[in-house]
Amino acid sequence: MPSPFSLEPLEGVFQQMRSLEERTGRVLCSNAGEFKVGDQLYSVPRMRYCDGAADDPLRIGIFGSIHGDEPVGAYALIEFFAELAQNEQDTCGYDLVGYPVCNPTGFAKKTRDNHDGKDLNREFWRGSTQEEVRILEKEILARNFHGIISLHADDTSEGIYGFVQGAALYHDLLRPALKSAGAFLPVNGAAEIDGFTAFDGLIRDCYPGVLSTHPELEIKPFELIFETPGKEPLHRQITATKSFLYSVLRNYRSFISYAQNL
Ligand SMILES: [Zn+2]
Numbered sequence: 339m340p341s342p343f344s345l346e347p348l349e350g351v352f353q354q355m356r357s358l359e360e361r362t363g364r365v366l367c368s369n370a371g372e373f374k375v376g377d378q379l380y381s382v383p384r385m386r387y388c389d390g391a392a393d394d395p396l397r398i399g400i401f402g403s404i405h406g407d408e409p410v411g412a413y414a415l416i417e418f419f420a421e422l423a424q425n426e427q428d429t430c431g432y433d434l435v436g437y438p439v440c441n442p443t444g445f446a447k448k449t450r451d452n453h454d455g456k457d458l459n460r461e462f463w464r465g466s467t468q469e470e471v472r473i474l475e476k477e478i479l480a481r482n483f484h485g486i487i488s489l490h491a492d493d494t495s496e497g498i499y500g501f502v503q504g505a506a507l508y509h510d511l512l513r514p515a516l517k518s519a520g521a522f523l524p525v526n527g528a529a530e531i532d533g534f535t536a537f538d539g540l541i542r543d544c545y546p547g548v549l550s551t552h553p554e555l556e557i558k559p560f561e562l563i564f565e566t567p568g569k570e571p572l573h574r575q576i577t578a579t580k581s582f583l584y585s586v587l588r589n590y591r592s593f594i595s596y597a598q599n600l
Contacts, residue, residue, distance in 0.1 A: 406444020
């Protein structure tokens with residue numbers, strides 16, 4: 339049976355990942371898991387960059403393109419991982435795992451939903467039978483991340499904005515990261531975004547079922563969602579997203595060392 343849609347966008351990502359692994363020698367690329375749709379095999383790709391000198395590195399999971407029509411997450415993550423080896427000051431003490439394409443069939447079709455018509459970002463921790471969700475839930479449980487960051491684009495927004503689950507890191511993490519990304523794209527200053535109350539692009543709430551940690555974990559990681567205005571040129575969205583990520587790495591490390599010294 340012929341493939342129902344073009345695999346070119348996915349193959350492009352895999353090719354970039356392979357060249358990234360060869361060029362840097364420090365980024366390991368693999369698959370978090372595979373699944374079949376008809377005769378076609380798909381995989382959820384994974385990249386890892388670890389500060390080998392750190393005793394107990396801070397584990398951060400970064401998730402892109404869970405909505406298949408938001409390619410910025412995938413391309414920003416590939417560029418971000420490609421640069422990490424040259425930014426050792428920022429990556430010191432970290433074990434970073436990136437999932438550039440969380441929804442491979444949607445990415446190939448350029449649709450928000452997956453091949454089965456499901457918005458995967460409403461399926462987490464609800465007993466979903468979607469293979470992509472099962473693969474990612476397993477990863478999230480096994481890796482026990484200190485922090486989870488999801489990358490999105492919103493083509494109804496004129497500016498960047500972000501969600502944080504829980505208030506603790508609102509000031510220390512999300513606010514400075516949005517400010518940093520705000521050097522490249524305007525911040526959405528609306529009092530309500532996507533049905534949520536917002537202030538300076540910051541939202542302290544979320545939809546149920548979004549990609550997140552297991553709801554019953556005792557010690558919760560920080561969870562951030564970053565949204566870029568989807569109609570802006572892709573390269574500007576990528577630059578803003580990378581700036582957001584670097585800011586989170588810098589501020590989370592100092593937040594943790596401050597907390598440990600209390
Ligand atoms: Zn999205």
